Amino acid sequence: xxxxxxxxxxxxxxxxxxxxxxxxxxxxxxxxxxxxxxxxxxxxxxxxxxxxxxxxxxxxxxxxxxxxxxxxxxxxxxxxxxxxxxxxxxxxxxxxxxxxxxxxxxxxxxxxxxxxxxxxxxxxxxxxxxxxxxxxxxxxxxxxxxxxxxxxxxxxxxxxxxxxxxxxxxxxxxxxxxxxxxxxxxxxxxxxxxxxxxxxxxxxxxxxxxxxxxxxxxxxxxxxx
Amino acid sequence: xxxxxxxxxxxxxxxxxxxxxxxxxxxxxxxxxxxxxxxxxxxxxxxxxxxxxxxxxxxxxxxxxxxxxxxxxxxxxxxxxxxxxxxxxxxxxxxxxxxxxxxxxxxxxxxxxxxxxxxxxxxxxxxxxxxxxxxxxxxxxxxxxxxxxxxxxxxxxxxxxxxxxxxxxxxxxxxxxxxxxxxxxxxxxxxxxxxxxxxxxxxxxxxxxxxxxxxxxxxxxxxxx
DNA sequence: TCTCTTTAGTGAATGGTATTCACAATAATA
DNA sequence: TATTATTGTGAATACCATTCACTAAAGAGA
Numbered sequence: 001x002x003x004x005x006x007x008x009x010x011x012x013x014x015x016x017x018x019x020x021x022x023x024x025x026x027x028x029x030x031x032x033x034x035x036x037x038x039x040x041x042x043x044x045x046x047x048x049x050x051x052x053x054x055x056x057x058x059x060x061x062x063x064x065x066x067x068x069x070x071x072x073x074x075x076x077x078x079x080x081x082x083x084x085x086x087x088x089x090x091x092x093x094x095x096x097x098x099x100x101x102x103x104x105x106x107x108x109x110x111x112x113x114x115x116x117x118x119x120x121x122x123x124x125x126x127x128x129x130x131x132x133x134x135x136x137x138x139x140x141x142x143x144x145x146x147x148x149x150x151x152x153x154x155x156x157x158x159x160x161x162x163x164x165x166x167x168x169x170x171x172x173x174x175x176x177x178x179x180x181x182x183x184x185x186x187x188x189x190x191x192x193x194x195x196x197x198x199x200x201x202x203x204x205x206x207x208x209x210x211x212x213x214x215x216x217x218x219x220x221x222x223x224x225x
Numbered sequence: 226x227x228x229x230x231x232x233x234x235x236x237x238x239x240x241x242x243x244x245x246x247x248x249x250x251x252x253x254x255x256x257x258x259x260x261x262x263x264x265x266x267x268x269x270x271x272x273x274x275x276x277x278x279x280x281x282x283x284x285x286x287x288x289x290x291x292x293x294x295x296x297x298x299x300x301x302x303x304x305x306x307x308x309x310x311x312x313x314x315x316x317x318x319x320x321x322x323x324x325x326x327x328x329x330x331x332x333x334x335x336x337x338x339x340x341x342x343x344x345x346x347x348x349x350x351x352x353x354x355x356x357x358x359x360x361x362x363x364x365x366x367x368x369x370x371x372x373x374x375x376x377x378x379x380x381x382x383x384x385x386x387x388x389x390x391x392x393x394x395x396x397x398x399x400x401x402x403x404x405x406x407x408x409x410x411x412x413x414x415x416x417x418x419x420x421x422x423x424x425x426x427x428x429x430x431x432x433x434x435x436x437x438x439x440x441x442x443x444x445x446x447x448x449x450x
Numbered sequence: 451t452c453t454c455t456t457t458a459g460t461g462a463a464t465g466g467t468a469t470t471c472a473c474a475a476t477a478a479t480a
Numbered sequence: 481t482a483t484t485a486t487t488g489t490g491a492a493t494a495c496c497a498t499t500c501a502c503t504a505a506a507g508a509g510a
Contacts, residue, residue: 189414212379
């Protein structure tokens with residue numbers, strides 16, 4: 001990479017960093033190229049040398065967020081041996097919550113309201129999302145292959161499609177898919193309500209609540225840590 | 226109410242209706258007073274006769290949404306006798322999902338990303354939220370009073386504050402509060418992921434999945450319908 | 451080193467947004 | 481009918497994204 005290319009990459013990163021900080025300060029949808037440029041002591045139109053438009057910058061931030069979340073989950077999971085399915089799942093869920101609370105902007109970019117006028121490139125965000133969900137599904141899948149998974153009690157195969165070629169999750173057996181969705185919805189429900197401030201103050205220890213919920217889920221699939 | 230007051234009220238309602246329709250068409254955060262005025266064949270500044278600013282309009286829409294959701298829950302619940310705790314809870318949860326899918330804009334207003342620069346008046350939105358959550362808590366509370374509630378298996382009293390005077394949920398016993406939060410987070414997790422399009426297509430029957438999840442929850446608190 | 455070409459950054463212009471305000475037109479009231 | 485309150489207008493301010501022609505500077509090749 002030439003000197004010029006390195007400088008260019010550094011500026012692209014700086015733009016993202018400033019944008020992230022400003023969104024953290026005043027909300028996701030308040031992303032303003034003008035404000036970013038002002039902080040960088042640039043004229044607004046200069047940013048168009050680095051991102052073709054606002055949507056491209058959002059896409060870059062979104063893909064960074066996906067990658068960052070996936071990395072956080074992988075790191076959490078890897079400190080437990082491959083066969084400790086319950087411990088790995090629990091670690092992944094705690095990492096999911098911790099990452100969400102620590103990166104509210106990125107969480108909102110991924111899981112919050114669609115940004116008006118913005119439609120992410122599904123060919124990029126789809127696989128990025130699958131890499132996140134895949135962390136959970138892969139653990140469950142290994143437990144299943146090892147005959148250690150008891151499908152979630154409400155498992156209803158009829159709710160799932162038959163695995164078809166175009167389906168990116170086709171290689172997961174129905175009990176794996178179903179149990180994975182059950183875990184993800186459980187985890188996400190608590191995190192999203194907590195992050196947006198809907199858990200009443202009378203719940204003064206949300207982490208304990210979250211752990212309890214996830215442990216109950218793990219017990220329901222026979223994977224106590 | 227005088228003729229003038231009626232006309233004024235009608236215009237206020239028309240503004241909200243147009244705003245709702247436009248948000249449904251192109252996203253919550255795309256609410257534009259100019260666009261609303263254009264559709265009503267008014268000049269933008271005319272709208273300021275009816276709402277002091279954009280935030281006031283958002284607040285009106287938000288309170289409408291809360292009231293509409295609470296009404297939908299009440300209607301669903303009231304078709305079952307008061308002692309049919311399980312059936313009432315199940316009906317409320319199905320109504321929560323149905324309302325959310327039918328009113329995605331209102332759902333996003335309530336539960337989605339905070340709108341940048343907008344801070345709702347907590348003295349109004351707080352009680353509105355409590356009326357929604359209260360539908361669930363009241364049913365659970367009655368079951369508890371009747372000795373029919375088995376607290377959720379992960380019930381951990383220590384995660385809750387001691388009931389204090391300022392707490393709007395102070396009159397619910399800890400097992401009621403905890404079990405209520407467990408149900409709400411379960412329900413909300415599925416609905417929010419479904420609404421934002423994160424449930425993979427391989428789950429081709431989300432309603433059955435949702436019912437299964439809620440029935441498992443109801444069973445966990447001993448309130449099968 | 452000197453020229454040529456690529457690139458970063460500028461500044462003006464267009465058209466969108468919320469909001470304020472002075473003014474005109476209209477409707478209700480005394 | 482004369483007065484008053486209210487509705488709507490149009491201009492002005494101050495943001496925003498985006499495009500484009502232009503300048504200045506940096507790198508490449510001779």
